[in-house]
Amino acid sequence: MATKKKEQPIILITNDDGITAPGIRSLVEAAKPLGKVVVVAPDKPQSGMGHAITIGTPLRMNKVELFGDIEAWQTSGTPVDCVKLAVDKILHRKPDLCLSGINHGANHSINVIYSGTMSAAMEASIESIPSIGFSLLDYRFEADFTAATFYANKIIQTILKQKLDKHLLLNVNIPPVPKKEIKGIKICKQAYAKYVEDFDERKDPQGKKYYWLTGEFVNFDKSKDTDVWALQNNYVSVVPVQFDLTNYALKQQLEKKKLFK
């Protein structure tokens, strides 16, 4: 941090796969040399929770010893709850940087919207805490995080050296290939790609129907500056993200048409 050269930056780490997932351990490894790390993460997997917050039930949190000498807390809440609890009840201040991940599985393109990993990072950004979400394109528990850890460290280091915009929010995805095959880091835009859904219809032992969500990923965006393109070509993708969802082009159109006058 340019303004606090003598102090170590405080780095908050959370995730959505739960505090026992290997991915968060890798992120702690990547960040530990760069600041004072505090972990506040869900006590169970929370994938697909989007920007969910817990309002109907109270939250619990417990200190745990899972990362050696790193202060760590598990909570009964969502990734977004974890960020709120960390700021308000654990750190009693805003951290200098918030990191989320490393997610087991892709959060490129439209996945940014469904992702608990990115929602935690976005929550931090809303709270004026610069923030980065990391995801590895490998869903498996036993995924190899070597390259992801290396690039996470490199990106965190680079970002900490900058004068940070307080709303800085980056969505970083790492391709599922060995480190030596990764060609570098690319700044990208979010691809327009989505899951073409299907439901797997089954019958329970009582003969009643139930449905499993399934779907095929389809990329509709053929341009070369997207995260999907970068990842397919073995680059680490970095998409700068914002929480202002206003469609300004459409706003202008609707104003020009005087639709609602």
Place this chain on the structure above:
Amino acid sequence: MATKKKEQPIILITNDDGITAPGIRSLVEAAKPLGKVVVVAPDKPQSGMGHAITIGTPLRMNKVELFGDIEAWQTSGTPVDCVKLAVDKILHRKPDLCLSGINHGANHSINVIYSGTMSAAMEASIESIPSIGFSLLDYRFEADFTAATFYANKIIQTILKQKLDKHLLLNVNIPPVPKKEIKGIKICKQAYAKYVEDFDERKDPQGKKYYWLTGEFVNFDKSKDTDVWALQNNYVSVVPVQFDLTNYALKQQLEKKKLFK
């Protein structure tokens, strides 16, 4: 619909307060004169679910008779699941328009990100279905939806007359005042406003701590073209929304700096 003058548009209605909430009944009333309405909504309240999807448990759905001659289904899923199930398993086609709400409570400013109501609408937009979310700034079950129903009807009618962008997505909020006090409809941008969080710390009968999320709403955005300003001044706010979260200004900055070269 300009291209289908002889056919009635198919209008899918969902919400996040659950299929028995008064707000969805008002939305059905608003839309019924304007097309063939089909309701697919959660069987229980889902507020604050953000863009959550159900991936760890299977989904159930049942046909219900709650809206007279209108086809209606309740599902065990989130608002986003409802849209996916409706397209894939109930309608077996894309509806011409998707409506979500009328939500009991505000979804202006940053709330768009936490809102199950807006997530359902956004899911439809991603699926290339023009979509509108409606929210009334009154949390109570017994809220008066008269003005909200009137303006929902007016806006749906106006939108159906246009040649629709397939990704059209509007976030409509209605102030909690009698119809005669509403000054009109304003196209707005999303205000930068947020909840300054606090947690209400308590002890359970066993003496263990637990936390309730509370918070005070603070508007940091003093400009007059925001949804918060419009609502405070008794206008219905309409914010055009997009699902591309790329921060293009930051993207350009990072590229210029060649940060990761």
